[in-house]
Amino acid sequence: MSEVTNDLPEATGRRLEELEKGLFTSDLSVNEFLLIKEVGFHPVGFVMGSSIYHTGIQTRKWGQSLELTKLTEAMYNARELAMTRMEEEASELGADGVVGVRLDVNYYEWGKDAAEFIAVGTAVKAEDGVSRRNQLGKPFTSDLSGQDFWTLLQTGYFPQGLVMGTCVYHIAHRGLGQTLGTTGQNVELPNFTQALYEARELAMTRMQDEATQLGATGIVGVRLEEKSHQWGSHTIEFLSLGTAVLKTSNDVTLAKPTTIITLDN
Amino acid sequence: MTNGDVAKSPIDAKAEVRRAVASLAGKAPKTESTTSDLSIDEELNLHSIGWEPVELVSGVSLFSTPVGLWNWGEGEITSASEAHALAFKYAIGRIHREAADAGGHGVVGVHVERRVYSTHIEVSLLGTAVRPVGAKSVEPSNVFVSDLSARDFTLLMVAGWEPLGLATGASFVYAPRRSMGTVLQQQSQNVELKNYTDAMYSSRESAMERMQQVALELKGTGVVGVKVVEGPMSFAAHAVGFAAWGTVVRLVSDAHHFVRPTMVVSLNDSGVAFDAQSLQ
Numbered sequence: 001m002s003e004v005t006n007d008l009p010e011a012t013g014r015r016l017e018e019l020e021k022g023l024f025t026s027d028l029s030v031n032e033f034l035l036i037k038e039v040g041f042h043p044v045g046f047v048m049g050s051s052i053y054h055t056g057i058q059t060r061k062w063g064q065s066l067e068l069t070k071l072t073e074a075m076y077n078a079r080e081l082a083m084t085r086m087e088e089e090a091s092e093l094g095a096d097g098v099v100g101v102r103l104d105v106n107y108y109e110w111g112k113d114a115a116e117f118i119a120v121g122t123a124v125k126a127e128d129g130v131s132r133r134n135q136l137g138k139p140f141t142s143d144l145s146g147q148d149f150w151t152l153l154q155t156g157y158f159p160q161g162l163v164m165g166t167c168v169y170h171i172a173h174r175g176l177g178q179t180l181g182t183t184g185q186n187v188e189l190p191n192f193t194q195a196l197y198e199a200r201e202l203a204m205t206r207m208q209d210e211a212t213q214l215g216a217t218g219i220v221g222v223r224l225e226e227k228s229h230q231w232g233s234h235t236i237e238f239l240s241l242g243t244a245v246l247k248t249s250n251d252v253t254l255a256k257p258t259t260i261i262t263l264d265n
Numbered sequence: 266m267t268n269g270d271v272a273k274s275p276i277d278a279k280a281e282v283r284r285a286v287a288s289l290a291g292k293a294p295k296t297e298s299t300t301s302d303l304s305i306d307e308e309l310n311l312h313s314i315g316w317e318p319v320e321l322v323s324g325v326s327l328f329s330t331p332v333g334l335w336n337w338g339e340g341e342i343t344s345a346s347e348a349h350a351l352a353f354k355y356a357i358g359r360i361h362r363e364a365a366d367a368g369g370h371g372v373v374g375v376h377v378e379r380r381v382y383s384t385h386i387e388v389s390l391l392g393t394a395v396r397p398v399g400a401k402s403v404e405p406s407n408v409f410v411s412d413l414s415a416r417d418f419t420l421l422m423v424a425g426w427e428p429l430g431l432a433t434g435a436s437f438v439y440a441p442r443r444s445m446g447t448v449l450q451q452q453s454q455n456v457e458l459k460n461y462t463d464a465m466y467s468s469r470e471s472a473m474e475r476m477q478q479v480a481l482e483l484k485g486t487g488v489v490g491v492k493v494v495e496g497p498m499s500f501a502a503h504a505v506g507f508a509a510w511g512t513v514v515r516l517v518s519d520a521h522h523f524v525r526p527t528m529v530v531s532l533n534d535s536g537v538a539f540d541a542q543s544l545q
Contacts, residue, residue: 022486023485025476026488026491027511033489046473053457053458103466108496114458255528257529259531261533
């Protein structure tokens with residue numbers, strides 16, 4: 001999709017300056033904080049990016065399944081704005097990457113079709129001073145938790161970036177004849193099945209394309225979310241999200257797991 | 266109770282309140298027993314690093330905000346931001362005093378509850394006061410307050426860090442309204458709403474910076490477990506707010522102690538995978 005270029009809103013200056021002086025902020029839990037330290041990283045700051053975005057209108061045809069490109073574009077654009085701003089904050093802090101990224105969409109009473117897209121995470125920096133940025137020279141981003149990050153690194157893989165694909169799709173209503181014809185029968189509804197398939201495929205393919213751009217060899221922790229947001233029942237956004245990873249070393253240091261039965265419940 | 270009973274024995278609410286306030290000012294009665302909301306394993310965790318729970322303590326504060334504050338204006342809603350800061354400051358001060366009176370050196374597992382209404386801002390803190398086993402009591406100003414659980418507190422201490430206190434920051438800002446022309450013009454477009462984005466950024470930056478300021482004053486080197494609450498007020502769509510809080514920490518030992526985690530696979534059931542009730 002289109003490249004988003006933007007600058008951080010003006011207010012961010014002083015907070016980031018203070019963080020450069022050595023204080024760090026982080027939304028990591030203590031466990032996650034300790035695990036990040038364990039693999040040689042130090043948190044440098046809680047970073048965020050957000051954009052409040054107005055989605056346009058696109059007419060749909062009652063009986064036709066098709067992608068609503070204008071809405072897809074809006075969902076992409078707004079998320080890109082939020083993600084890019086978060087990455088810029090991390091860059092400004094001299095971070096190597098951002099872990100525990102959460103992407104959210106919040107709807108408020110700001111009138112119809114306006115939503116806040118927000119990306120938050122903790123920027124981290126390698127303690128040995130060697131840059132761990134991805135091949136585009138940007139801080140890597142990842143929605144893995146501190147625990148997952150630690151485990152991934154033990155297996156010789158390294159996160160390259162949070163990748164996503166989205167597709168807003170309108171699924172055709174069934175005609176009266178079709179509805180009557182299938183009443184009382186066990187039957188697959190091919191138009192629904194096909195529409196859902198196609199929309200999911202589009203979203204997944206777009207995600208994979210982003211991973212390829214980063215030179216990644218895999219995507220872990222993929223989630224597929226389906227939401228109707230505020231568009232009514234037949235318009236659905238398919239969003240797939242995951243962390244693109246690259247094998248960077250052949251040492252697997254992950255010990256054989258011990259099996260335990262915990263005594264608490 | 267019927268209406269007749271009320272008439273016969275009217276409750277003197279004012280006297281009740283006065284009695285309750287007076288009892289708060291005095292020292293808590295000295296008892297040998299302890300109260301805490303910790304679970305058994307949390308208590309064992311604490312004991313493993315030589316600490317013990319002493320008492321369940323709380324601090325509450327409520328600040329009123331001027332009438333009609335939220336609806337019209339420009340820039341930051343300073344009196345709301347101040348009310349928020351003061352409510353937190355007073356609540357923290359009170360929980361410090363209660364903990365010190367009970368003989369605690371710190372408060373862990375603090376539940377932070379904050380509510381913003383159109384007329385007032387309310388903050389309440391509830392947690393368990395803890396101290397090194399058998400230690401003497403300290404001045405309220407030396408007590409730390411942390412929203413980390415007892416388990417997290419133990420982990421942090423084992424890694425050579427200590428909590429110093431709770432840092433908070435909040436800011437409320439008016440988002441300028443779009444003109445009718447702009448609203449109509451943007452109706453069918455994909456477009457970023459600059460007025461809201463800028464207002465959110467400005468409130469967020471001030472709030473985070475205030476939190477960092479508190480952390481620096483406490484001589485911390487980091488803030489962990491930061492929680493944020495953000496968005497427009499439910500009662501005033503054109504006022505946006507951002508609040509953040511977290512526990513300030515500092516490295517006390519010479520170097521960070523690595524914890525060397527072990528890989529485990531729990532054999533406990535992860536839960537009920539299939540519930541056949543609907544097939545009855």
